[in-house]
Amino acid sequence: MSAILEPPPRLDELLARSVALHNHLCPRQILGARMGLLAGQALGMAVPRTDKKLMVLAETDGCFADGLSVATGCWLGRRTLRLVDHGKVAATFVEVRTGQAVRIAPHTDLRARVRAGRAEGVKRWDAYMDAYQTWEDQDLFTVMPIRLTLDLAAVISVNGKRAICDACGEEIINEREVRQEESVLCRDCAGQGYWQMK
Ligand SMILES: [Zn+2]
Ligand SMILES: [Zn+2]
CATH class of the missing domain: 3.30.60 (Wheat Germ Agglutinin (Isolectin 2); domain 1)
Structure with a gap:
């Protein structure tokens, strides 16, 4: 935990990788990438990772999950990302060795705040794209330390x-x-x- 962390990759670099997978950029990819970066900070772990020390439990699939993967280095294909399909744009990040875990989710009023704050004539989509790339982490997300009730060792x-x-x-x-x-x-x-x- 005390080791000096490598600076994380810039969001735009991550999004370029995500776009390469997807052929488009969208708000949920951005949320996934931002959450992945924030999880690295919250757990004191450098991201993206090439080892298996971080496990991501994604609560929905689709674009969001690819944003999570590019930011964390955790992929379904590496067995470091699991889908727990609750249909939510949220994820839990677990330091596998210690079991330390945080769940990160957008503030429940986030979209309403983005819509309310947009300038006249700005489309919703564009407002989300902009806000999710530029707002501070604390304005976007809640980060909750949690204890897993599923048996991670059995999952792995x-x-x-x-x-x-x-x-x-x-x-x-x-x-x-x-x-x-x-x-x-x-x-x-x-x-x-x-x-x-x-
Ligand atoms: Zn998309
Ligand atoms: Zn059988």
Whole structure:
């Protein structure tokens, strides 16, 4: 925590990376990138990271999640970002080693304040784009220290764990199998599926 942090990348650099993924820039990407940078400060961690010491729990997908990823270096593909789909433009950032965590969300009145403050003739979209890039962190977001109630170690699991479903024979990694009496089942075969055969 006491180590001197590298200065974080500039917001415009991050947004350029996000635009390269997306072919457009939009308010939610900006919010994601700003939250990711702020999380680095709040947790005393340099961002973006190339290791697995930071876990991001994104509360929605879409453009917002890509903003989070470019700022933090945490990606679904690296197993350092998870979707906890509550349909909110908010995220929790966890220092994996200590469990220290903060949840960052926009102030509930943020959009109303941006709209109310815009000059005559300025479109809402443009007002959001401008405010989200230029306003101070404290005017945009709440940062709440929290304690996770989900088992992060179980979410991360252990590299190399494999099981075979006794019913369908498919391989299951990351300890996502379900044990029922004598059998080892995948979630689909255990009745927790999300699809049916046609
Ligand atoms: Zn977008
Ligand atoms: Zn199965």
